[in-house]
Amino acid sequence: MKKITYLSLSLLVAAVLFTSCTKEEIKPELEDTKSTVIKDLPGDVGNTVASGKEFEPFYFSLKTRTKVDPAKKLTTEWDIAFTKEYNSLVVANNGTKQGTPGYGGNGVGAVVIVEKPYNQVTQAPSAAEFENKQIPGFGWDAGNGVGWFFYDLKTHIAVPIKNRTFVIRTAEGKYAKLEMVSMYKGAPATVSDLNWPAPYFTFRFFLQEDGSGNLNTK
Numbered sequence: 001m002k003k004i005t006y007l008s009l010s011l012l013v014a015a016v017l018f019t020s021c022t023k024e025e026i027k028p029e030l031e032d033t034k035s036t037v038i039k040d041l042p043g044d045v046g047n048t049v050a051s052g053k054e055f056e057p058f059y060f061s062l063k064t065r066t067k068v069d070p071a072k073k074l075t076t077e078w079d080i081a082f083t084k085e086y087n088s089l090v091v092a093n094n095g096t097k098q099g100t101p102g103y104g105g106n107g108v109g110a111v112v113i114v115e116k117p118y119n120q121v122t123q124a125p126s127a128a129e130f131e132n133k134q135i136p137g138f139g140w141d142a143g144n145g146v147g148w149f150f151y152d153l154k155t156h157i158a159v160p161i162k163n164r165t166f167v168i169r170t171a172e173g174k175y176a177k178l179e180m181v182s183m184y185k186g187a188p189a190t191v192s193d194l195n196w197p198a199p200y201f202t203f204r205f206f207l208q209e210d211g212s213g214n215l216n217t218k
Contacts, residue, residue: 030181032119034217035206036065040185043087043199057083057101059093062168062176062207074105076171080178084139086199088158088183090148091137093171100136107171110134113146114165114177118204121165124175124213138166148180157191158183167215170207177215178205 030037044055059068059078068078074095081091081101092109093102102109112125112133125133141147141161148166149158166178180203181187187202206217 030202030204032217035204036062037202037204038065039187039202040200041067041202043082043183043201045197045199049085055083055085055087057081058087059101062170062178062205063172063209073101076105076107078102079107079109079168079170079176082199082201083137086183087201088149088199089137089139090166090180092168094136097136102171108169108173109171110169111136111138112167113138114167115163116165117163118165118177118179119218121167121177122214122216122218124167124169124177124208124215126213130169134169149183159191168205174208174211175213175215176205176207177217178203 041060043058047053047055057070059070059073059081060066061068061077062079072078076093079093081093083089083091083101091100092111093105093107094100094109095102095105095107097103110130112130113135114121114125135146138146138148140149140151142151147161148164149160151158160180160182166180168176168178170176180201182202183199184191185197185200188196206215208214
């Protein structure tokens with residue numbers, strides 16, 4: 001199996017160290033009657049690239065809506081892991097993908113990007129699309145079209161990409177859609193000043209429990 005390698009996020013050092021947010025902001029409406037909204041889920045808070053320490057990954061279950069004990073990383077009890085610098089690389093739980101946290105386990109997770117707003121994604125891609133278009137994870141989009149945020153090398157700001165939805169096949173083979181909103185505490189709409197706490201993740205998702213590909217949340 002060819003080893004999966006990821007684009008280095010080392011240039012993200014300043015994205016959190018030297019950025020924060022304005023107090024005046026307009027936030028998108030995230031609530032609906034079906035989706036789960038996770039606000040300010042903490043990552044390896046307090047760590048920085050400058051420390052020289054690796055960022056401790058954490059594991060999240062879409063089913064239980066909670067973090068999972070790292071000791072269970074080779075089980076199907078989690079669906080996505082938050083890894084690499086500032087926990088900004090989100091990876092599916094798949095036991096066959098070398099270089100990913102779930103490698104060697106029983107997870108069958110994968111991700112397909114859909115270039116549509118979250119509310120407009122009503123059906124999971126087909127099995128064939130998951131076979132041909134799947135990616136193991138998503139983080140910084142450096143021009144390859146597979147990330148959830150852009151990083152400005154001049155301003156050192158991580159900006160979530162609008163109208164991009166991630167359809168996830170979970171570790172157990174069910175389907176979910178996910179929208180990443182922010183890696184900064186409070187999920188500010190505008191990032192412009194210094195020393196804002198991070199990484200704290202805000203995102204929303206809908207898990208289809210019946211096993212179908214119906215992802216309609218309207």
